[in-house]
Amino acid sequence: MPIDRVTLSHFRNHTESQLDGTRHFNLLVGENGAGKTNVLEALSLFAPGRGLRRAALVEMAKSGGTGGFAVSALLDCRDGSDPVRLGTGTRSDRPGRRLVQINGANASAIGLGEWLATSWLTPAMDGLFTDSAGARRRYIDRLALALDPGHARHASRYETALRERNRLLDGEMEPDSSWMDAVETQLASHGSSLAAGRATLVEQLTSELSLLPDHPFARPALTYVAGGPVEQGELARELRLQRMRDRAARRTLTGPHRDELEVLMAGKQMPAASCSTGEQKAMLIAITLAHAELAARGRPGMLLLDEVAAHLDPVRRMALFERLRAGEAQVWMTGTELAPFDAIAGEAAVWRVISGRVERAG
Amino acid sequence: MASQEIETLASALARLPGLGPRSARRAVLWLVKRRETALAQLVGALVEVQEKLVECAVCGNVDTRDPCGICADPRRDQRALCVVEDVADLWALDRAKLFTGRYHVLGGRLSALEGVRPEDLTIDKLIGRMEAGGIDEVVLAMNATLEGQTTAHYIAERLEGYPVRITQLAHGLPVGGELDYLDEGTLAQALRARRPMA
Numbered sequence: 001m002p003i004d005r006v007t008l009s010h011f012r013n014h015t016e017s018q019l020d021g022t023r024h025f026n027l028l029v030g031e032n033g034a035g036k037t038n039v040l041e042a043l044s045l046f047a048p049g050r051g052l053r054r055a056a057l058v059e060m061a062k063s064g065g066t067g068g069f070a071v072s073a074l075l076d077c078r079d080g081s082d083p084v085r086l087g088t089g090t091r092s093d094r095p096g097r098r099l100v101q102i103n104g105a106n107a108s109a110i111g112l113g114e115w116l117a118t119s120w121l122t123p124a125m126d127g128l129f130t131d132s133a134g135a136r137r138r139y140i141d142r143l144a145l146a147l148d149p150g151h152a153r154h155a156s157r158y159e160t161a162l163r164e165r166n167r168l169l170d171g172e173m174e175p176d177s178s179w180m181d182a183v184e185t186q187l188a189s190h191g192s193s194l195a196a197g198r199a200t201l202v203e204q205l206t207s208e209l210s211l212l213p214d215h216p217f218a219r220p221a222l223t224y225v226a227g228g229p230v231e232q233g234e235l236a237r238e239l240r241l242q243r244m245r246d247r248a249a250r251r252t253l254t255g256p257h258r259d260e261l262e263v264l265m266a267g268k269q270m271p272a273a274s275c276s277t278g279e280q281k282a283m284l285i286a287i288t289l290a291h292a293e294l295a296a297r298g299r300p301g302m303l304l305l306d307e308v309a310a311h312l313d314p315v316r317r318m319a320l321f322e323r324l325r326a327g328e329a330q331v332w333m334t335g336t337e338l339a340p341f342d343a344i345a346g347e348a349a350v351w352r353v354i355s356g357r358v359e360r361a362g
Numbered sequence: 363m364a365s366q367e368i369e370t371l372a373s374a375l376a377r378l379p380g381l382g383p384r385s386a387r388r389a390v391l392w393l394v395k396r397r398e399t400a401l402a403q404l405v406g407a408l409v410e411v412q413e414k415l416v417e418c419a420v421c422g423n424v425d426t427r428d429p430c431g432i433c434a435d436p437r438r439d440q441r442a443l444c445v446v447e448d449v450a451d452l453w454a455l456d457r458a459k460l461f462t463g464r465y466h467v468l469g470g471r472l473s474a475l476e477g478v479r480p481e482d483l484t485i486d487k488l489i490g491r492m493e494a495g496g497i498d499e500v501v502l503a504m505n506a507t508l509e510g511q512t513t514a515h516y517i518a519e520r521l522e523g524y525p526v527r528i529t530q531l532a533h534g535l536p537v538g539g540e541l542d543y544l545d546e547g548t549l550a551q552a553l554r555a556r557r558p559m560a
Contacts, residue, residue, distance in 0.1 A: 154547075160508050161512070167474035176479075179480060181515065181516070182513070186511060
């Protein structure tokens, strides 16, 4: 299996937990607060970024522990060669700095993405379609980053340049026009790359989703709506042209920070935000699976699904299991009880999670 | 437990970049053991620098004379001017001994968020040097950060209309770097900045 011999030490409520003998399906079952999602979070650290809770590193270290934590696993690349040892964590003397080791050598978190494609879906993402446009932009940026590591750099530089321009617009005095020119040059350069990255992602997801039927999962139709000109020269011109308007508004009103991801339910042509909770969940699952397929091209994949099965009716649950079974990615799921997983319990590796300990249960 | 004076010295040294309390105590102990030699020499050097330290009125470099050693050096090319953000950048460039012209230290970089405005930098002084004439080329050697590049664009625009060639340090492939280790952003920069083989 791609990921095996997973160890968590001093991670959240786990002192020392080891998960051996993983399979295609891996189930973590236990009461609320037992530490199931903590295992998924630990696995999500094998991707670049802050993990599936977007938490600070210091929060991940076990309270009352040494102040540091470690997560490791063996990655089988299925090419007949020895598995690769992945490790990440913090040291007690520098709890805010994430260390990454690949086969014992120090590496960067970005480097992890070259080995393994990790995607996840958590209940915290359930409100994505009704949430702010900003939350959807962050979401598509995270998906885009998994396919193109350079995307993060454009996003952060654009963000900084935007705050610079807004500060200039918000000043008491008329902004210095040469200074505005200089900031807008940066804004247009990173903004057009950022917008192009998002547009490409939505295009790829759309073509992946178009292969799916409308049933039993509601199929989402995604549209990327640019918040300004996408081409660098045009964006620069537009920013320059709209200085007066932006000065009156005291902030920048055009550019990729105004992008929107529009989601319709393909069958009914209904905005996702107006669909039922179950339909929204089904569409999120469809996007997550499509992204996992895209991300796992050329490298092993891992899919972390937190509390997913419980939200689905039996028909959709079976359909989900069938799709996951057909997919390449190793699947990790959590639930408070085993019953919803009956259909796959025979082929899955099952662990009971009890107050920060894991016990193999099947 | 060391005396108050020694603690004061240790805590002053601890604030030096790259040192910290532990290294500072070690340095103090080392100095104390060599009171007549190393300590005396250090005290003398510190006093001398403190007394003579001045900022060069021409370029903004820090030296013990004004104009600084670089501005006063007749062998330096007066027609080329390299603009840097800070004195540290000037020293880094000059250590390489490749640039034969003179420098201009801005004293920072533009940042609306940190409240650093054009008038907080020595940009007017730079324009004054342009007005005085005799300069053919201005090399903008800003950091490759967002603020550094914004500053470079700003200066380039302010220098429009002066009969000088404005150039910028190349961004891209580091010397000794291997292509397959570079991120795509850096590779894209390197590709954009490609030039004909000499």
